Amino acid sequence: MHPADRISMLPPTLLLLLNAALSVAQTRQTLPIGYVVSEKLAPNPPFFTIPTASQLAISVAMCSGTTDAALPRFFVTNSSSDASPGSSGGDNVFEIVLNQGHGNWTGTFPSGGVLGVEDAGQIPFEIGVSSGIPIHEWVPSPPLVGDTTATQALLFSPPFAPQTPQDPAYPNYALPDANLTIPSPPSNPTNYTLVLLPTSASLATMPQTACMLLAQKSSGTIVNQTLWPRDASGWRMEYRVTGLTAKTNYTMYVVENTYKVGGPIFFTTKSSTFSCPLVSRLPYCPSIGYAVPLPPPPAAQAMYDSTNLPESITTPLLSSLTNFTTTLSTFACGRDFYSPLVSCADCQRAYRTWLCTISFPRCGDADTAPAAAALLTSQSPNARNAAFPPGNSYTQLLPCIETCTAADRACPNFLKFRCPLPRFNAAQSYGVGFIDSGEDGVVGQGSTGTWADNYGNVWCTSGQ
Numbered sequence: 001m002h003p004a005d006r007i008s009m010l011p012p013t014l015l016l017l018l019n020a021a022l023s024v025a026q027t028r029q030t031l032p033i034g035y036v037v038s039e040k041l042a043p044n045p046p047f048f049t050i051p052t053a054s055q056l057a058i059s060v061a062m063c064s065g066t067t068d069a070a071l072p073r074f075f076v077t078n079s080s081s082d083a084s085p086g087s088s089g090g091d092n093v094f095e096i097v098l099n100q101g102h103g104n105w106t107g108t109f110p111s112g113g114v115l116g117v118e119d120a121g122q123i124p125f126e127i128g129v130s131s132g133i134p135i136h137e138w139v140p141s142p143p144l145v146g147d148t149t150a151t152q153a154l155l156f157s158p159p160f161a162p163q164t165p166q167d168p169a170y171p172n173y174a175l176p177d178a179n180l181t182i183p184s185p186p187s188n189p190t191n192y193t194l195v196l197l198p199t200s201a202s203l204a205t206m207p208q209t210a211c212m213l214l215a216q217k218s219s220g221t222i223v224n225q226t227l228w229p230r231d232a233s234g235w236r237m238e239y240r241v242t243g244l245t246a247k248t249n250y251t252m253y254v255v256e257n258t259y260k261v262g263g264p265i266f267f268t269t270k271s272s273t274f275s276c277p278l279v280s281r282l283p284y285c286p287s288i289g290y291a292v293p294l295p296p297p298p299a300a301q302a303m304y305d306s307t308n309l310p311e312s313i314t315t316p317l318l319s320s321l322t323n324f325t326t327t328l329s330t331f332a333c334g335r336d337f338y339s340p341l342v343s344c345a346d347c348q349r350a351y352r353t354w355l356c357t358i359s360f361p362r363c364g365d366a367d368t369a370p371a372a373a374a375l376l377t378s379q380s381p382n383a384r385n386a387a388f389p390p391g392n393s394y395t396q397l398l399p400c401i402e403t404c405t406a407a408d409r410a411c412p413n414f415l416k417f418r419c420p421l422p423r424f425n426a427a428q429s430y431g432v433g434f435i436d437s438g439e440d441g442v443v444g445q446g447s448t449g450t451w452a453d454n455y456g457n458v459w460c461t462s463g464q
Helices: 003-008 012-027 311-328 344-359 402-410
Strands: 035-039 047-050 053-062 073-077 093-096 102-109 113-118 125-130 144-148 153-156 192-198 221-231 234-242 249-256 260-268 362-364 375-378 394-397
Touching (some): 192 234
Antiparallel strands (some): 035 125, 053 102, 073 093, 144 153, 375 394
C-alpha cells in the first residue's frame, strides 16, 4: 500500500492534528546563531525556533513604520522548542519591548526556545541572534560634528581603535617632534555609513534602526571620507560633506557594520554670509577641525589641510612647539619625576593641544551660535594670531580655559606656564565656566558641563 493511502485512512480528527503539526513545522524557521533574518508578510502569528545554547542575545529591529503607530510585538520563551509564546503568557514567556523601533533580550536556552510575533502585518523587520552582545544596538559613543559652513560640514564617526601613547623612557627619553608622524591606520577599521538628512524630514518619528536609516537618501555629497586619529579616544572616520543648504537644521546618524546605530546628532549650517573655510587633517594639530578666518582655499579644494595651509601659519606654530620641547627637555625627564601623576610627555601633549587651539581661531556665526557662547568680535588683522592674513571682521568662538589649565597642571613648575584667573580677566581671551564652573566673581558665563552638546550648540573651543 502506498504511504499516502495509509495517511488517508487515518481518523479525521487525527488527520487534522497531523496537518496542523505539519503546518506549524513548516512555518517555524530556525534562527541561525550569528546571523540576521529579514522577514516581511510572515504568517500571523509567525513563530521562529531558537537553537539550544548556554546564552543567546535575541534582537529585533523594525524596518518601516513610525514610532507612534502600532508595531508588532515580540515574545520569547526558553521553555521548549514547540511552545507558542504570545501576549496570553505561559511558562517563561518574556516580551522583547521595543524602544525607538528595536529591542533585545538575553537569556539561556538549555532546551532551545521559540520567538513569537503578534500583529506582524506587513511591516518588515529583522531578527538577530548572537552568542555575545546583541546584533542590533546603539553605539556607545556618539558621532561628532567638527563644524560647518553655509554649505559644508566636517563630520566624524564615533571613535574606535583607541591609541595608547608610547611614552619615551630612560635612557632614550626623546619627546615627539613638533610635526607629528601620523601612525599607520588600523588594518581592520570599523565600517561606518553616514546618514544625513534635514531635521524637517522627521527622522525622529521613524524607527531609529539601521535598516530604516539605510533606506533613506542622505543629503549632500561626501567629497572625502578618510580615517583620522583625531584624539586619544581613537581613530575616527572623517567625512567632508558639501552641497548643504545655509541655515538649515540637519540630523546625523552613523550605521556601524550594517546593524548598529550611532546618533542622532543635530547641527545647523551657517548663514549664507559666513565666509570662513574649514580646516582639518593637520598632523601637528590632529584635533583641529573647524572653520578658521582664512580666504577661500585654492581652486578645486573645498577645505584647508596640511597640504595647502599657508606656511606663514604653520612655521611659527612648529617653531614655538619645538622651542617649548627643547626647554622642557632641560629637565631630567627620564630620571627625575616632578609629579607622580604626569610626565614630560603629558606636558608636551597638553601644551600642543593648548597651542593649536589658540593658534587656530575658530570662526563663529552670530546667527546660529547659542546665546551664552563665549564669542568675541575680532577685527583685521587677527586679534589672537597675527600669522593669519588680514581680512574682514569675524565672530570668534573663544577657546575653553580648560585647555590652558590642563597644560598648567601637566607641566613642571620651572616652565612658569600660567593661565589667567577667571575672577579677573580670563573671560577676555577664554571661554570660562562652561566645562568647569568658574570661580567667584564670574557672572553670566553659564555652566553647561561640556564644550558642546548633541544639538549643535558649541560654547567654547576645547581642542578635543
